[in-house]
Amino acid sequence: MNLNGFKYFFLSGKGGVGKTTSSILMALYFSQRGEKTLLVSLDPAHSLGIALKAKLGELPKKVEEKLFALEVNPEKEMEKYLKKVEKEARQIVSPAFLGEVEEELKLAHSSPGALELATADAIYRIAVEGRGFDKIVFDTAPSGYTVRLVASPNSIVKWWKGLISVREEALKYEFLSNLKEKRKLKEIFREDPILKVLTKRLKEYETLKELFTGKETAFGVVFNEGLLPREIGVRTVRELEEAGAPVKFLVFNRVKNGIESLKAKNKIVIKVPEFKEEPIGIEKLKELLKLTRWEVK
Numbered sequence: 001m002n003l004n005g006f007k008y009f010f011l012s013g014k015g016g017v018g019k020t021t022s023s024i025l026m027a028l029y030f031s032q033r034g035e036k037t038l039l040v041s042l043d044p045a046h047s048l049g050i051a052l053k054a055k056l057g058e059l060p061k062k063v064e065e066k067l068f069a070l071e072v073n074p075e076k077e078m079e080k081y082l083k084k085v086e087k088e089a090r091q092i093v094s095p096a097f098l099g100e101v102e103e104e105l106k107l108a109h110s111s112p113g114a115l116e117l118a119t120a121d122a123i124y125r126i127a128v129e130g131r132g133f134d135k136i137v138f139d140t141a142p143s144g145y146t147v148r149l150v151a152s153p154n155s156i157v158k159w160w161k162g163l164i165s166v167r168e169e170a171l172k173y174e175f176l177s178n179l180k181e182k183r184k185l186k187e188i189f190r191e192d193p194i195l196k197v198l199t200k201r202l203k204e205y206e207t208l209k210e211l212f213t214g215k216e217t218a219f220g221v222v223f224n225e226g227l228l229p230r231e232i233g234v235r236t237v238r239e240l241e242e243a244g245a246p247v248k249f250l251v252f253n254r255v256k257n258g259i260e261s262l263k264a265k266n267k268i269v270i271k272v273p274e275f276k277e278e279p280i281g282i283e284k285l286k287e288l289l290k291l292t293r294w295e296v297k
Ligand SMILES: Nc1ncnc2c1ncn2[C@@H]1O[C@H](COP(=O)(O)OP(=O)(O)O)[C@@H](O)[C@H]1O
Pocket: 013, 014, 015, 016, 017, 018, 019, 020, 021, 022, 047, 253, 254, 255, 272, 273, 274, 275, 276, 277, 278, 279, 280
């Protein structure tokens, strides 16, 4: 197994273990091999720009030959996401209910999982718009958040399917009670504007689910030395795999004298040594990359 076969990389791990640093090393590794690479930060703390010493925004910015970076602002994504949902609701809800929908959306803002869902929406958009890139590396926020992020399309797909079947039932009932209706039920389903919106969104969420669990995706967990960080790392691997995300690689960061080997069957191992100083700025990160060992199985 090696990293070439994957296109999307998600790095997870406890806060401060070196996710941002490892994401940059990985992206540099690919770009130096001539692959057009996009590095995306999903961390609300915006540590990527700091580590690269570059001002990043929502659009890809060139930071090196073949290497581009951007930062997703989850709060802003949530605003965008709720606006999009509201626009869709306007299309499908009768005006009399719009006030209620707006109230719901206000509540949705603070509902659990909304931030993750909005971030998932941004990931979907980046994946679609990022077709021109060979590799896309996502630097994520601390573990729990990533696990919830991966799990979010699963529940929403179920929910959306439920909405679709409710709508279909309603149409069927109307169809059966209207004897003058000449069209076939299938046609009615196809032309119904509400079903159109629902089906389009369902497809997006299904694609996202595929993106998280598909063949082109590799999740990785960053570890540090020491019993506690190691336990937390092992737990993150398990939680991600339970959520359906295939963990393909492990990064052992700040390795001093050879980390005790972990049972890493079928996983690619990347060992990043402790650097002589804080690896901030692209030149120092390139230096650290030269010292990094890639154990591809
Ligand atoms: N291999 C390393 N050697 C020395 N310092 C490191 C190394 N990896 C990370 N650091 C430093 O540790 C801190 C946390 O790393 P960071 O990549 O931001 O972690 P995370 O993204 O997981 O929160 C940063 O100051 C970073 O520069």
